[in-house]
Amino acid sequence: MKLEIKLNAQLGGNDSASKALADAAQRKKDATETIEDAWERILKQKNTDADLRKLREVKRAMDAGLIGREADKASKRFSKAEAIRLYSVLAAQQREGKLAELVANTPSNYVLITDEQSLRQVVADALNEPTIAVDTETTGLDVYVDVIVGVSLTIPSQDKHYYIPFEPTQDERALPSGLISELKALMESQSVAKVLHNALYDKAMFERHGIKLNNVVWDTQWAMHMLNENENQELPNRKKGTFRLKDLATKYLKEPSDTYDEMFGKNAKFAEVPLDVALVYAAKDTDLTWRLYEFQRLHLSKEPTMLEYFENIEMQLIDVVYRLERHGYVLDMDFAKQYGEKLAAEAKVLYDDIIAELQPHHEGDAIINLNAPEQKRLALSKAIGRELPNMDAKRTLKPLRKEFPIIDKLLEYARITKLAGTYIDSLPLKQNPITKRWHSRFNPMGTVTSRFSSGKDEEKKESNEFNVQNIPGDARPMFMAPKGKVLISADFKAQEIRGVAHLSREPALLEAFRLGRDPYAMLAMQYTGLPYEQVNKKPDGSDTEWRKKMKVVWLAWLYGSSNKTLAEWLGTSEKEASTFMDELKSSLPILSSWLEGNVEFAKKNGFVWMDKQQRKRRLPMAKESRKKIPWGKYWDEAYKKERAWNAEIGKASRSATNSRVQGSSAIQTKVTMIEATKECEKRDGWALWATVHDELIFELPEDFTQDDLKVIERIMTQSYKWDGIENGTDIAIMRKWGEEMTPEEWFKQKEEGTCKTQ
DNA sequence: ATTCTGAGCCAC
DNA sequence: AAACGTGGCTCAGAAT
Numbered sequence: 168m169k170l171e172i173k174l175n176a177q178l179g180g181n182d183s184a185s186k187a188l189a190d191a192a193q194r195k196k197d198a199t200e201t202i203e204d205a206w207e208r209i210l211k212q213k214n215t216d217a218d219l220r221k222l223r224e225v226k227r228a229m230d231a232g233l234i235g236r237e238a239d240k241a242s243k244r245f246s247k248a249e250a251i252r253l254y255s256v257l258a259a260q261q262r263e264g265k266l267a268e269l270v271a272n273t274p275s276n277y278v279l280i281t282d283e284q285s286l287r288q289v290v291a292d293a294l295n296e297p298t299i300a301v302d303t304e305t306t307g308l309d310v311y312v313d314v315i316v317g318v319s320l321t322i323p324s325q326d327k328h329y330y331i332p333f334e335p336t337q338d339e340r341a342l343p344s345g346l347i348s349e350l351k352a353l354m355e356s357q358s359v360a361k362v363l364h365n366a367l368y369d370k371a372m373f374e375r376h377g378i379k380l381n382n383v384v385w386d387t388q389w390a391m392h393m394l395n396e397n398e399n400q401e402l403p404n405r406k407k408g409t410f411r412l413k414d415l416a417t418k419y420l421k422e423p424s425d426t427y428d429e430m431f432g433k434n435a436k437f438a439e440v441p442l443d444v445a446l447v448y449a450a451k452d453t454d455l456t457w458r459l460y461e462f463q464r465l466h467l468s469k470e471p472t473m474l475e476y477f478e479n480i481e482m483q484l485i486d487v488v489y490r491l492e493r494h495g496y497v498l499d500m501d502f503a504k505q506y507g508e509k510l511a512a513e514a515k516v517l518y519d520d521i522i523a524e525l526q527p528h529h530e531g532d533a534i535i536n537l538n539a540p541e542q543k544r545l546a547l548s549k550a551i552g553r554e555l556p557n558m559d560a561k562r563t564l565k566p567l568r569k570e571f572p573i574i575d576k577l578l579e580y581a582r583i584t585k586l587a588g589t590y591i592d593s594l595p596l597k598q599n600p601i602t603k604r605w606h607s608r609f610n611p612m613g614t615v616t617s618r619f620s621s622g623k624d625e626e627k628k629e630s631n632e633f634n635v636q637n638i639p640g641d642a643r644p645m646f647m648a649p650k651g652k653v654l655i656s657a658d659f660k661a662q663e664i665r666g667v668a669h670l671s672r673e674p675a676l677l678e679a680f681r682l683g684r685d686p687y688a689m690l691a692m693q694y695t696g697l698p699y700e701q702v703n704k705k706p707d708g709s710d711t712e713w714r715k716k717m718k719v720v721w722l723a724w725l726y727g728s729s730n731k732t733l734a735e736w737l738g739t740s741e742k743e744a745s746t747f748m749d750e751l752k753s754s755l756p757i758l759s760s761w762l763e764g765n766v767e768f769a770k771k772n773g774f775v776w777m778d779k780q781q782r783k784r785r786l787p788m789a790k791e792s793r794k795k796i797p798w799g800k801y802w803d804e805a806y807k808k809e810r811a812w813n814a815e816i817g818k819a820s821r822s823a824t825n826s827r828v829q830g831s832s833a834i835q836t837k838v839t840m841i842e843a844t845k846e847c848e849k850r851d852g853w854a855l856w857a858t859v860h861d862e863l864i865f866e867l868p869e870d871f872t873q874d875d876l877k878v879i880e881r882i883m884t885q886s887y888k889w890d891g892i893e894n895g896t897d898i899a900i901m902r903k904w905g906e907e908m909t910p911e912e913w914f915k916q917k918e919e920g921t922c923k924t925q
Numbered sequence: 926a927t928t929c930t931g932a933g934c935c936a937c
Numbered sequence: 938a939a940a941c942g943t944g945g946c947t948c949a950g951a952a953t
Contacts, residue, residue: 218953538948540932560933585934589946614943618937622945634945637936663937722941729940793938801938810938817939825942829937833943860937860943 202229202236205245212247221254222247228257266430270443277450279442280331281340283349289329290353292322298360298384299323299353300453300460303369304437304445306335308627310371311601316341316438317445318350321453328450336438336445344376351378360384362460364412364452366485371493383485384478387456390463391415392612393477397785400615403812404787410612416455419462424455476781480837484611487844487855494854494866495604496635499647499903503595506645510587517580524573525550537580547573590642597631608632609858616826617782617833618860636859643905652852653869653900655876656907657883658862659835660895661686663725666831669889670778671761680892687717694754720751724762725828727821762824769823778831778889786826789819832861835887839863842886846878864904876910 200208206226214222228234234257240249280286293299300321307313317332331350332341353359354373362385363369370380388410391398398408398415408414413424430448431440440448467474521537528549529535535542540558548555551571557563560578568575599606613620622634638646648654659665664686668676679689688703691713695702702713710718716737723733734744752759769775769789776783793816794809801810836858843863847853852868865879876898883896899907908916 536949540949542949558933581934585947588948589935593946613945616943618943620944621936634936637934637945639935642935726941728942731940733940796938813938818942821940822942829943862937 200244202245209245209247209250214247218247218251222250225250225253225257229253233257234260262430262432265425266444269447273443273447274328274450274454276325276327277446277454278327278329279340279446280329281342281442283342283346286331286342286346286349289320289322289331290349292325293320293353294356294359296322296324296359298362300362300457301354301369301380302363302449302452302456303372304449305372306436306438308368308624309630310368310375311599311606313372314344314375315347315372317449318347319449319453321450321457323457328454330446330449332442332445336442338442340442347376347378355379355381357382362387362456364388364456364459367488370485370489374489374493384482385460385464386482386485387412387415387459387463389481389612390460390467390477393473393481393782394463394466395785396612396615396783397787402788403808403815404791412452412455412459415459420455420458422455422458424451470780470783472780473782476779476834480781480834480841481611483841484837487840488609488611490844491609491855491857492606494856495599495602495606496646496856497649498595498598498605498645500595502647502903503591503645507587507591510583510591514580514583514587517576517583521573521576521580537577537584543577547577586639586641590639591645594633594642594645597633599631606632607635607857609635611837614833616784616830617777617837618829619833619836619858635857638904640905644903646904648866648869648902651869652866653871653902654856654904655865655867655871655879656862656899656901657865657879657896659832659839659883660897662832662835662861663828664721665889665892665894666778666828666835667725667758669892670827670831671758673755673758673761675755676758677891685714687714687721690721690755691717694751716747720748723748725825727823727825765823765827766820769819775823775827777827778834781834782830784822784826784830786819786822788815789823791816835889836860836863838887839883843882846882873910873914 210219210222210226225234234253236245237249237252280289300319300323302319303315304317304319305313305315314335315333316336317330320329320331321327322329332338333347334341334344354361355378359382361380361383363383364386365388366380366383366386370383373380391410397405398410401407408418411426413426413429416422416424427435427448431437437445464474467477518537522534525535525543525546528546529542530545535546537543544555544558547558550573551567555563560581564574564578568578594605597605607621608624610620610622610624611617613622619636621636623630623632664676665680667673668680668686675689675693676686678684679686684699685703688699688711691697691702691711692699694717695713697713702711702717704710704714719736720733722728723736728736730741730745730748733748734741737744737747739747765775766789769786771790773787773790774783774785791812793813796803796806796809796813800806840855840858840863843855843865847855847865852866854866856864856866858864863883867875879898880896884894888894898910900910900913901907
């Protein structure tokens with residue numbers, strides 16, 4: 168009796184007993200389930216597309232006998248998890264198979280150099296070449312920390328491609344790292360020209376070993392930007408690619424080539440790659456670089472103005488940018504600490520106030536997250552009793568900040584936390600341990616218009632590089648001149664408007680600059696017929712209504728804004744804005760027809776020219792025609808693609824003028840930077856410190872003279888001239904970035920300081 | 926756990 | 938019919 172109860176309890180009553188029996192039956196069935204059954208079951212499950220692809224590939228490999236089940240799982244039921252795990256095994260197997268195949272098919276002109284004598288012979292041969300291709304393999308991507316583990320050389324006249332492994336390559340055949348100096352004469356030679364893919368990186372790497380990389384005449388990555396700046400851009404009528412060598416070779420040389428990650432997996436160390444594999448990979452690098460060079464030169468030669476610009480301007484920037492990045496920055500850590508603490512205290516007060524007010528309106532028990540726009544929008548809408556469409560600071564919140572103190576607090580909180588979080592607190596953490604400075608990246612090919620971009624290299628995941636070009640005014644004083652130095656900023660006075668005067672030949676603008684008058688006032692004078700003095704800035708420096716208006720319209724023209732936007736800017740009705748624009752156009756017929764001509768040209772040709780046809784901005788969407796969307800269906804989900812397509816056409820048309828102006832200005836800045844670097848090289852303690860589009864910042868010894876400022880003025884105004892228009896520059900002296908002093912103030916203060924000490 | 930995307934905001 | 942050009946960084950939320 169007792170026993171019976173116990174048994175019953177174990178089985179859990181009648182229901183449980185039958186369930187247990189069913190489970191046992193299932194287990195038996197699972198054990199006898201064939202692999203075919205298992206596949207059918209797994210493939211029938213809910214799978215993502217990616218998983219399905221993997222599963223099918225594993226099944227195919229299994230059916231073909233290329234892969235078996237996991238050894239310890241053979242007695243268990245075949246699961247989806249096991250299948251997915253087998254996919255990784257399969258991928259690794261395939262990768263190895265591919266590598267083995269590559270090694271087996273190593274071209275006979277790929278040569279591994281593992282002895283000193285052969286190295287000397289290769290260098291001697293290379294020294295007799297007019298042009299060679301060069302590449303480095305390294306321990307990692309940090310140009311201040313990592314080292315070279317191998318160098319590839321292509322000697323075109325021999326059609327030979329060498330790979331020279333150095334220590335710390337994990338192979339006893341690798342040459343001692345000291346022998347890398349055998350390459351010095353070749354790399355520094357001014358008679359042997361070099362072709363590389365992303366030369367800036369290799370140049371910095373060679374410098375780690377005390378070798379200068381001179382006479383780089385062609386960078387295949389940069390040249391690709393000249394040939395198609397849209398290569399990595401998302402466009403509805405183009406396939407998005409990359410500027411990686413292997414991708415370009417696959418696409419343009421029709422030479423299928425795996426990228427580093429594809430071949431070795433992510434985070435693989437090249438120093439550990441077996442030398443037979445390293446040879447096929449690395450020698451192929453310069454082989455492809457050379458072939459891509461020949462391909463690119465052929466195509467760029469069809470536009471001689473672009474070819475000349477590329478070789479004479481863009482290629483010179485390798486040296487300019489190398490120095491700029493290497494020079495780096497010194498940060499005022501005390502300032503950062505104090506300012507950071509001040510901001511944190513201010514943020515705390517605001518945070519407490521905001522939470523007190525918004526938390527009662529927040530759904531759920533958790534504290535509202537002030538970084539989450541949707542959470543904020545819901546609570547704030549309730550708090551102010553008004554449904555907000557979004558949290559757009561400019562459009563939605565700013566107009567309400569006077570009416571609702573809570574909105575004012577939210578905006579101020581956002582400003583402070585952004586300033587602290589992105590700049591004041593985080594930049595101090597990015598000091599380079601080797602150089603003790605902060606280093607940025609300046610990329611002359613970072614934008615489609617030829618402007619510099621600045622920030623982190625997308626290939627470098629772990630990097631302390633940061634964007635120098637968007638540091639807010641409040642954070643700039645954190646950057647200081649090194650001891651004994653000052654920063655001198657020089658901007659191009661009205662760079663873009665001078666560019667427009669040059670490109671459009673608008674008489675009112677040309678006249679303005681010829682007479683040294685204010686361009687906006689001249690445009691206003693032309694339009695209103697009022698005397699110059701009445702539409703120019705007032706003697707006290709304040710702006711007149713007309714001049715203010717002209718500045719706004721000017722930007723609207725440049726950015727291709729709509730009448731609706733212009734109306735918002737001017738604070739008038741759309742109709743008034745449209746009338747104003749029409750009248751303005753008829754009072755400035757030359758400028759107007761230039762603006763229209765830019766769009767027409769883009770629509771006809773699919774691109775626009777920058778100054779002197781030195782670069783193109785390709786706008787392929789400008790040539791397309793709009794997709795028709797039936798009446799009333801505009802916001803229909805079914806017409807999303809058509810909407811996006813049409814939006815791109817609009818963007819392309821608006822870019823026509825903007826690209827020409829922005830791009831031409833960028834060319835002026837680049838040419839001036841080259842000149843600036845040359846002048847800095849001639850003088851002790853001079854360096855180019857930064858560029859921010861229409862501005863160069865120099866670093867000079869603090870005992871600089873008036874004559875030194877004349878040199879800077881000359882660099883800025885004489886390096887690149889617009890036709891018939893003088894350049895202008897404003898020069899300011901700074902101990903800390905943003906804290907400007909006029910040259911007069913500086914020298915006056917210096918004089919007083921000298922008097923005091925006497 | 927990592928990667929991608931969009932919103933928002935900094936600069937010119 | 939839409940309606941502001943060129944970038945990069947951070948965060949949230951979603952996808953993988």
